[in-house]
Amino acid sequence: MIKTFIFDENKSHWLEEEHRFLSHDICAILDEDKETIYLWSGSKSSKDKFRKGYKQIKELIANFSDLSIQIVMVKKNFPNEIQEKIDSLVESMKIGKKKVLKFSRFTTIRIYSISILIAILLPILSFLYLSSSLAWQISNGIYQVNSTTYNSWIENSKFLIFITLILFSINIVIGIIENENQVIIFSVNGLIITIGLILYLNQGIFLFLFQEGSTLTSYFILQTDIFIFLLVILIAMLIFEVPNLYKLISFFKTYRKFIS
Numbered sequence: 001m002i003k004t005f006i007f008d009e010n011k012s013h014w015l016e017e018e019h020r021f022l023s024h025d026i027c028a029i030l031d032e033d034k035e036t037i038y039l040w041s042g043s044k045s046s047k048d049k050f051r052k053g054y055k056q057i058k059e060l061i062a063n064f065s066d067l068s069i070q071i072v073m074v075k076k077n078f079p080n081e082i083q084e085k086i087d088s089l090v091e092s093m094k095i096g097k098k099k100v101l102k103f104s105r106f107t108t109i110r111i112y113s114i115s116i117l118i119a120i121l122l123p124i125l126s127f128l129y130l131s132s133s134l135a136w137q138i139s140n141g142i143y144q145v146n147s148t149t150y151n152s153w154i155e156n157s158k159f160l161i162f163i164t165l166i167l168f169s170i171n172i173v174i175g176i177i178e179n180e181n182q183v184i185i186f187s188v189n190g191l192i193i194t195i196g197l198i199l200y201l202n203q204g205i206f207l208f209l210f211q212e213g214s215t216l217t218s219y220f221i222l223q224t225d226i227f228i229f230l231l232v233i234l235i236a237m238l239i240f241e242v243p244n245l246y247k248l249i250s251f252f253k254t255y256r257k258f259i260s
Contacts, residue, residue: 024104
């Protein structure tokens with residue numbers, strides 16, 4: 001019977017795994033009949049990770065105390081049944097027949113899946129919050145809002161967008177680590193626009209031309225000005241939301257088995 005294990009570098013522990021394998025992984029293939037463990041490394045795995053995995057191999061062997069296991073480290077000329085297992089692991093790294101998975105680490109896959117999801121949701125929440133201005137008191141096409149509500153409206157929206165900016169920065173780093181150009185491009189696009197949105201909202205009371213009758217504590221704003229403001233925000237957000245939403249969908253289709 002053949003069993004496969006991958007080395008979890010974070011926990012410094014070997015885990016049994018039959019299907020999920022990335023090019024960054026170190027794999028131990030146990031042939032129980034021949035009482036032999038074959039160590040094999042993915043194309044992007046490091047020598048340092050291999051050394052760490054090798055040091056922990058005794059822990060794995062200890063789980064099979066009834067066997068007298070020997071360790072074999074070769075790069076080619078594996079026994080046929082072992083080579084077939086390796087070939088199936090390599091196939092697990094591919095999409096369809098030709099395209100190899102670009103993400104090579106479980107850690108970056110999981111971090112990115114969370115980061116991009118939140119980076120998409122926060123701008124939506126921010127826009128919905130800004131749209132709450134449509135519920136302000138209105139008379140003859142002019143909204144009335146007190147200064148405290150107005151300032152909170154701006155600052156809370158800026159905070160949500162600032163968190164989005166941080167998430168896009170994280171995604172850029174992940175894209176660089178994994179050499180994933182689409183992640184880098186879409187995240188840079190999001191980063192630039194969120195910076196622009198923060199600078200735009202940073203104008204505060206100068207975002208609108210307050211109408212006659214406004215005071216230091218109460219502002220009167222044309223309804224059309226609010227509509228234009230929300231339209232500008234919406235268009236800016238859609239420029240980065242659409243490509244990142246596309247990336248989120250394609251990412252989950254490709255890597256969903258590695259996320260659970």
